[in-house]
Amino acid sequence: MSKAKRVTTRTLQEMKEGGARIAALTAYDAIMGNLFDRAGIDVILVGDSVANVVQGHETTLSVTLDEIIYHTKAVTRGVERAMVVADLPFMSFQISADDAFRNAGRIMKETLAGAVKLEGGKENLEAVGRMTAAGIPVMGHLGLQPQSIHLYGGYRPRGKKGEEAEKIMVDAKGLQEAGAFCIVLEKVPAELAQRVTESLTIPTIGIGAGVGCDGQILVYADMLGLTIDFNPRFVRRYESFAERALDAANQYATDVKNGMFPSEEESY
Ligand code: KIV
Numbered sequence: 001m002s003k004a005k006r007v008t009t010r011t012l013q014e015m016k017e018g019g020a021r022i023a024a025l026t027a028y029d030a031i032m033g034n035l036f037d038r039a040g041i042d043v044i045l046v047g048d049s050v051a052n053v054v055q056g057h058e059t060t061l062s063v064t065l066d067e068i069i070y071h072t073k074a075v076t077r078g079v080e081r082a083m084v085v086a087d088l089p090f091m092s093f094q095i096s097a098d099d100a101f102r103n104a105g106r107i108m109k110e111t112l113a114g115a116v117k118l119e120g121g122k123e124n125l126e127a128v129g130r131m132t133a134a135g136i137p138v139m140g141h142l143g144l145q146p147q148s149i150h151l152y153g154g155y156r157p158r159g160k161k162g163e164e165a166e167k168i169m170v171d172a173k174g175l176q177e178a179g180a181f182c183i184v185l186e187k188v189p190a191e192l193a194q195r196v197t198e199s200l201t202i203p204t205i206g207i208g209a210g211v212g213c214d215g216q217i218l219v220y221a222d223m224l225g226l227t228i229d230f231n232p233r234f235v236r237r238y239e240s241f242a243e244r245a246l247d248a249a250n251q252y253a254t255d256v257k258n259g260m261f262p263s264e265e266e267s268y
Pocket residue numbers: 026045046047048049050087141184186207217219
């Protein structure tokens with residue numbers, strides 16, 4: 001069977017221009033990356049949400065660059081077609097443009113990801129410009145920025161007020177000018193996300209940002225219903241895997257304890 005054609009920055013640009021929507025999900029290992037790739041997901045993000053989903057942390061702040069590299073390597077091994085994007089974790093890009101550039105280079109070289117993502121706007125423009133000039137595709141991330149959670153004191157939507165909305169618009173244009181190929185808009189009013197999307201030539205991918213973005217992304221564990229106690233209104237659950245996994249593990253334990261597993265056919 002012939003290999004599927006890899007999704008690139010150009011593919012995403014053409015999708016925007018042709019009005020085709022981009023489907024994105026997070027993944028943190030080869031098995032899920034492979035499943036989502038087979039399902040036709042266009043962009044697979046190895047998000048710093050790995051901190052919440054895999055590592056059990058409350059915030060994304062403690063993820064290290066080495067951990068992102070470890071998980072991204074696993075995902076790229078499982079993915080043939082989708083663009084794999086790796087998140088630049090907290091403090092891997094904020095110190096200086098030099099630092100950001102070096103760390104993004106490490107991700108690209110060691111993981112074979114197709115792009116990096118970083119949170120923030122005008123404070124990152126030098127770094128974004130240098131990465132882009134060196135051939136590293138950069139995805140921006142505006143609106144709610146979970147790495148700044150302690151500064152803002154919560155996960156409320158961003159851009160509801162005039163000044164904040166204006167800043168998101170200005171940052172989006174700045175990122176585009178600096179060379180970003182795409183921007184994630186997290187938890188911003190649908191009307192603002194649509195205006196940003198229409199004012200940019202590069203695609204936007206929304207999470208809690210309404211249907212007017214060029215694409216949508218969800219954290220896969222939310223989409224599959226694995227996260228039981230996390231119910232923000234922007235999540236649509238397409239499965240109830242937490243309940244199904246609980247039932248399956250319960251049945252397995254019962255079978256083991258009753259001597260019903262393994263059977264003769266399952267033995268050598
Ligand atoms: O880390 C992550 O999963 C993300 C998405 C929510 C966009 O940044």
